[in-house]
Amino acid sequence: MAPHLPSASLPSDFEWGFATASYQIEGAVAKDGRGKSIWDNFCHLEPSRTKGANGDVACDHYHRFEEDFDLLSKYGAKAYRLSLSWSRIIPLGGRSDPINEQGVAFYNRLIDALLARGIVPWITLYHWDLPQGIHDRYGGWLDVEESQLDFERYAKVCYERFGDRVKHWITLNEPWIVSIFGYSTGGNAPGRSSTNPQSTEGDSATEPWIVGKALIMSHARAVALYNKEFKSLQRGKIGISLNGDYYEPWDSQDEHDHQAAERRMEFHIGWFANPICLAEDYPECMRSQLGDRLPKLTDADLLTLRDAEVDFYGMNYYTSQFARHCHTPAPSEDYKGNVDELQENKQGLSVGEPSGVHWLRSTPALFRKHLTRIYRKYKKPIYITENGCPCPGEDRMTVEEAVNDIYRIRYFQDHINAVALSRDEDGSDIRGYFAWSLMDNLEWSDGYGVRFGVTFTDYDTLERTPKKSALLLRDIIESHMVSQSDLAGVKESRI
Ligand code: PNW
Numbered sequence: 368m369a370p371h372l373p374s375a376s377l378p379s380d381f382e383w384g385f386a387t388a389s390y391q392i393e394g395a396v397a398k399d400g401r402g403k404s405i406w407d408n409f410c411h412l413e414p415s416r417t418k419g420a421n422g423d424v425a426c427d428h429y430h431r432f433e434e435d436f437d438l439l440s441k442y443g444a445k446a447y448r449l450s451l452s453w454s455r456i457i458p459l460g461g462r463s464d465p466i467n468e469q470g471v472a473f474y475n476r477l478i479d480a481l482l483a484r485g486i487v488p489w490i491t492l493y494h495w496d497l498p499q500g501i502h503d504r505y506g507g508w509l510d511v512e513e514s515q516l517d518f519e520r521y522a523k524v525c526y527e528r529f530g531d532r533v534k535h536w537i538t539l540n541e542p543w544i545v546s547i548f549g550y551s552t553g554g555n556a557p558g559r560s561s562t563n564p565q566s567t568e569g570d571s572a573t574e575p576w577i578v579g580k581a582l583i584m585s586h587a588r589a590v591a592l593y594n595k596e597f598k599s600l601q602r603g604k605i606g607i608s609l610n611g612d613y614y615e616p617w618d619s620q621d622e623h624d625h626q627a628a629e630r631r632m633e634f635h636i637g638w639f640a641n642p643i644c645l646a647e648d649y650p651e652c653m654r655s656q657l658g659d660r661l662p663k664l665t666d667a668d669l670l671t672l673r674d675a676e677v678d679f680y681g682m683n684y685y686t687s688q689f690a691r692h693c694h695t696p697a698p699s700e701d702y703k704g705n706v707d708e709l710q711e712n713k714q715g716l717s718v719g720e721p722s723g724v725h726w727l728r729s730t731p732a733l734f735r736k737h738l739t740r741i742y743r744k745y746k747k748p749i750y751i752t753e754n755g756c757p758c759p760g761e762d763r764m765t766v767e768e769a770v771n772d773i774y775r776i777r778y779f780q781d782h783i784n785a786v787a788l789s790r791d792e793d794g795s796d797i798r799g800y801f802a803w804s805l806m807d808n809l810e811w812s813d814g815y816g817v818r819f820g821v822t823f824t825d826y827d828t829l830e831r832t833p834k835k836s837a838l839l840l841r842d843i844i845e846s847h848m849v850s851q852s853d854l855a856g857v858k859e860s861r862i
Contacts, residue, residue, distance in 0.1 A: 375787035377847040382799030383840070384446035384486070385439065385821065386753055388494035388540065390422045391808040393452065395429030399469035402458025404496035405507070409556035416558060416565055418814030425809050427829050429473070435805065436480050438822060438831065443841035446487040448752060448801045449477065450494035450540065453521055460498025462520035471528050478532050489752075489801070490533050491608065492522055492589065494540040495555070495811075502557060508545070508578040508585075511662070515585040522589035526597045534603035537681050537752065538589045541610040542582040542639050550574040551702050554812050562699035573660050575702060580662045583642050583672075590675035607643060608681035608752040611635035613730070613737035614706075617691035618713040627692035627706045634704035636741070644680060644745040646672040656705060679798070680745055683753035684782075686726065687718055687733035722774065723757030724817050729774075731781035735789045742795035749795065754782050755803035755819050762816040766832050769823050775836040780843050787847045802840055806831060 390406045410421035428435055439447055453460060455470030481488045497507050505513045522538070539545070544555065551571040553560025559569030586607055593605050614631045616624035630652045637650035648654070648664055664672075691707040710718050710728060719728035734754075742749055758764075758774040779802065789795040807820035815826055821837035824830075 375784065375791040375847065376849055377783075377787050377790070377844060379848050381844065381848065382446050382487070382750065383844050384444035384448065384489075384801055385442070385805035385840075386448035386489075386801040386803050387428075387805050387808065388450040388491070388496075389452040389455075390425070390494070390496045391804075391810070392426040392428040392806065394422065394424040394427045396423050398429060399455075399473065400458060400467040401452065401470060402454035402460070402467075403499040404452065404454045405499055405502050405556040406496050408499055409558055412558070414565075416554075417812050418816065420809060420814030422809050424829075426806055426824050426831075431829070432477055433480060434831065436484055436486065438833065438837070439481075439486055439805065440484045441833070442821070442837050444486055446489055446535075446799070446801070447481055447805070448489040448491065448537070450491035450496075451525060452496055453493065454496065454498040454500070456524060457498065457521055459500030459504075460517055460521070461501055461504065462517045464500065466524060471524075474529060478529055482532060487535065488533050489535040489537065490525070490529065491537040491540050492525060493518070493538065495545060495549075497556075507557070508549075508581040509574060511577060511581040511584060514581045515588050518585035519588040519592055523592060526593060526601070530597055530601040530603060534601070536593065536603060536605040538586040538605065538607050539582055540608045540752075541683060542579065542586070542607075543610055543635060545582060546575040546578040547702050548812075550578050552699070562697075571699060571702075576657060576661045579638060580664070583639060583664075584668060586643060587668075587671045587675040590677060591671055594674065594676065604678035606677040606679040606681050606747070606750070607639070608683050609636055609639055610683040610685075610753075611737075612685070613687040613733040613740070614690040614708075615687065615712070615718070615733065617689040617707070617709055621692075623692040624690060627704075628690040630704045631690045631706040631708070632740075634702065634706075640680070640741075640745050642669075642672050643675075643677060644747055646675075652704065656701070677747060680741060680747040680749050681752035682738070682741065682749055683803075684734055684737060684751060685754065685756065686728055687730040687737070689718060720774075721759060722778075723759050723761045724813070727756055729756065729778050729781065731778075731785045734782055735785040735793070738786065738789040738795050738797060739793040742789070742793075742797070749797045750799040750801070751786065751797070752801050753803040754800065755779075755821075757818050761818045766823050766825060769818065770832060770834045772821075772834045772836045775821070775834070776839055776843075779836060779840055783843055783847065800844070 548555035553563035553566040560566040561571045614628035616628045618624045633650035641647045689709045689712045719730040804819045806822035807818040807824040810817040823832040
């Protein structure tokens with residue numbers, strides 16, 4: 368049988384590796400002077416809103432990072448995306464609060480251990496773990512002015528302390544999830560909501576939009592600072608990671624559903640990408656639906672955004688859905704842009720094969736459409752900063768069963784092929800791919816049941832066991848790194 372030749376290519380300098388986030392893996396929450404974050408408190412609420420789980424120990428990565436980085440080497444990773452815990456570095460979070468040298472030393476150890484193995488560190492400054500100190504002081508992200516000054520100073524400390532060795536920065540992870548899950552549905556910390564019976568405080572009609580502006584401007588200040596004071600010396604690159612599904616019309620014959628699909632993506636991505644990538648106002652459809660609930664971006668804000676040009680668009684992608692227009696959304700759901708989201712279309716066709724978590728079905732063909740749409744709209748080089756899945760039934764599997772993760776292998780193959788196709792056939796500039804995640808970890812409000820890792824974590828013994836996909840990702844990616852002339856031959860023979 369002829370060897371399988373992929374239909375599209377990736378360049379030999381394509382960046383790839385695995386991703387994690389501090390609170391999901393580190394544990395050691397009270398060690399070496401770390402301050403509390405809003406996730407520490409949220410995970411200890413009674414009754415539990417995280418299936419009884421918390422990050423007190425998590426994967427104990429704090430004490431086991433050498434072993435974990437040996438796994439990265441074994442898997443052949445070129446790069447590794449990690450996040451910093453703000454409250455390890457500045458325990459109370461604020462711009463006049465003291466720096467915790469032991470926290471800085473921990474991240475220096477991580478960075479040096481990666482570099483010693485020849486692995487490129489990609490650092491996310493904020494992956495959801497806001498210092499509790501500034502939440503208590505002024506409401507955290509609810510205070511647009513205060514929070515951006517504190518985030519800017521935190522970013523500055525990180526550039527000063529780590530920027531000699533770190534050349535890839537991501538300001539924020541998924542501001543959409545931070546705003547909507549944290550302040551509209553209340554499913555994530557700090558759990559504020561006026562539509563969630565478990566929440567005691569919040570206003571879902573206004574708070575998420577205020578928080579969105581605080582995140583946009585915090586990002587902008589951190590990038591503007593890097594571009595002005597650090598870039599020429601440190602020669603690094605900086606961007607942001609945005610999540611967002613691709614949407615197809617539920618009824619392909621209905622023009623309203625076509626508009627609903629586009630509007631849904633504007634509410635998901637344009638909300639952040641218009642100001643951040645284009646230095647423009649929010650999408651028009653948001654302004655017309657939300658009116659004054661959406662805080663204005665002033666001329667001064669837009670000037671700061673202009674000084675905050677990003678080097679890349681970090682894309683977190685997991686799944687896609689169908690969009691159906693609706694005229695009277697429940698107030699708890701108007702953040703979707705007056706759109707119903709469905710996993711089957713009008714004909715009953717599923718958007719993709721179900722995974723081990725209800726919200727995720729495997730949708731590689733729509734991933735290609737998504738990549739191409741984002742590249743054409745925002746015109747930035749794209750790095751996929753998260754992509755992955757749990758296998759069906761994996762939450763109930765033994766380690767022996769879980770390591771045979773055929774669904775995940777197929778998911779990676781199909782999604783990486785979509786990356787290569789969007790590059791080759793549609794001309795998108797896509798430069799890297801990070802699989803989520805290096806190991807099973809605390810899946811936020813889903814606790815430890817949902818397993819996204821390529822490494823199995825035994826939460827009793829903390830033993831790690833590589834799954835098959837961990838060892839195959841390199842082959843999957845390298846199989847696309849055929850020489851251009853080979854590929855031309857393949858294409859020729861198809862004609
Ligand atoms: C991302 N959704 O969050 C986060 O960046 C990770 O920390 C997380 O572990 C990973 O995806 C897997 O969930 C998301 O419901 C959470 O569409 C939920 C959704 C999307 C992304």
